[in-house]
Amino acid sequence: MTETTVVELQKDMGVTHADCWRLLPGVCQEPPMRRVGDHAQWVWSNRRVTVTLGPERERVIASLRLAHTVLTLRFEGFDPQQRAQWLRAFDQRFQRGGG
8 A cells, every 4th residue: 555544543332343243244245355363355446345343342330231342443545535434334333223
């Protein structure tokens, strides 16, 4: 890749690693996701997204235990509109139902 803009974001998600690996491939179908260790990556000819899973943790509120994982999203070569579009797909994929 040549000189590219790099933007890095973090999301504190209420998910386990198993949830992430189940949901991440559906964020973007083309190109297919590649998994390397704790990273998921999508690579085009001139841009790349890498999602890194932080340690799986647990929040404890009284007797309630909630899983959470910090995900680091690194965008290389994305303009703001492309990044927003990818993030919308990511958020929709990880959205949970509720009342």
